[in-house]
Amino acid sequence: MLAQQVQEAAAGxxxxxxxxxxxxxxxxxxxxxxxxxxxxxxxxxxxxxxxxLNAVNINxxxxxxxxxxxxxxxxxxxxxxxxxxxxxxGLAIVLIIYRNRHSVDLNDVDAMKG
Amino acid sequence: xxxxxLVASTPVAQSIFFYLMAAVIIGAAIAVVTTKNVVxxxxxxxxxxxxxxxxxxxxxAEFVAVTQILVYIGAIMVLMLFGIMLTRARIGxxxxxxxxxxxxxxxxxxxxxxxxxYALIDYWGDEQLPDDIRIENVVDATGPSNTSxxxxxxxxxxxxxxxxxxxxxxxxxxGAIVLARKDRG
Numbered sequence: 635m636l637a638q639q640v641q642e643a644a645a646g647x648x649x650x651x652x653x654x655x656x657x658x659x660x661x662x663x664x665x666x667x668x669x670x671x672x673x674x675x676x677x678x679x680x681x682x683x684x685x686x687l688n689a690v691n692i693n694x695x696x697x698x699x700x701x702x703x704x705x706x707x708x709x710x711x712x713x714x715x716x717x718x719x720x721x722x723x724g725l726a727i728v729l730i731i732y733r734n735r736h737s738v739d740l741n742d743v744d745a746m747k748g
Numbered sequence: 749x750x751x752x753x754l755v756a757s758t759p760v761a762q763s764i765f766f767y768l769m770a771a772v773i774i775g776a777a778i779a780v781v782t783t784k785n786v787v788x789x790x791x792x793x794x795x796x797x798x799x800x801x802x803x804x805x806x807x808x809a810e811f812v813a814v815t816q817i818l819v820y821i822g823a824i825m826v827l828m829l830f831g832i833m834l835t836r837a838r839i840g841x842x843x844x845x846x847x848x849x850x851x852x853x854x855x856x857x858x859x860x861x862x863x864x865x866y867a868l869i870d871y872w873g874d875e876q877l878p879d880d881i882r883i884e885n886v887v888d889a890t891g892p893s894n895t896s897x898x899x900x901x902x903x904x905x906x907x908x909x910x911x912x913x914x915x916x917x918x919x920x921x922x923g924a925i926v927l928a929r930k931d932r933g
Contacts, residue, residue, distance in 0.1 A: 649759045650766060650806065652875040656868045658770050658803070662777055662796075664861040669781035671853030675845050677786060677831050681793050684824065685777055688800050691816075695807040699877050704894065704901045710812045711902070714819050715913045719920030721824050725831040726927035732835045739844065 655696035663689035676728045676738040680721060687717045762806060769802040784845055786832050790825060797821050811895040
């Protein structure tokens with residue numbers, strides 16, 4: 635009985651679907667977008683950006699696996715390197731904001747607001 | 749169990765693993781953007797990164813998975829926690845972490861996931877991944893793994909982008925030091 639079910643499931647779906655990974659990436663991306671738009675703490679915004687970058691990596695690797703092309707992995711590595719650089723500079727900027735304003739609330743950083 | 753079921757069990761196991769990891773990723777990611785505690789958000793973010801490693805392994809990208817552990821969990825999260833500590837966030841709950849107009853962000857995110865989900869399902873449908881995700885090595889056809897293919901590709905086709913990334917990392921390092929040092933004058 636179980637064997638038959640497994641066999642039937644395998645007949646219709648004998649492997650992973652590309653869309654599973656793409657939809658996971660899309661969901662993770664949108665959660666990150668929500669975090670960037672709705673958080674007030676600058677460090678939390680940086681964390682949400684990391685979520686977005688990871689969603690992009692899932693997409694790159696999924697398409698790399700689908701088309702049998704290593705370019706997806708290469709650019710996933712580049713994205714990880716750029717994310718490391720971004721976090722380093724971003725946290726330095728957050729540190730300066732904290733030193734000057736004693737707060738990392740992004741609503742307080744409105745010097746350029748007209 | 750009969751023999752065909754055993755043959756079919758690997759994709760089923762992969763699917764179970766995928767949905768387990770996907771559930772952890774989505775749940776922990778939602779916790780990252782909704783929790784009222786900054787340190788707890790950082791720990792949830794580590795959970796997200798660690799689960800994404802499983803997804804990378806399913807996609808046969810072993811080297812990227814290991815790099816994810818080293819760079820994200822090892823370096824970026826330590827940096828994040830340093831940032832949290834240096835900006836003296838309260839370790840307990842904080843009431844003002846989320847904007848008053850958070851619903852605009854929620855509406856944007858829901859709209860975006862709807863549009864992208866529709867587009868992806870409409871275009872890709874039930875497209876399958878290949879059973880054996882092994883990428884053919886153009887330089888060395890007998891290469892043992894995707895990792896050797898990856899290194900060949902980086903140091904031949906993508907050598908210049910690779911060097912540019914090194915320059916970028918150096919610039920980011922110098923920039924971060926210049927920005928964060930105290931005796932700027």
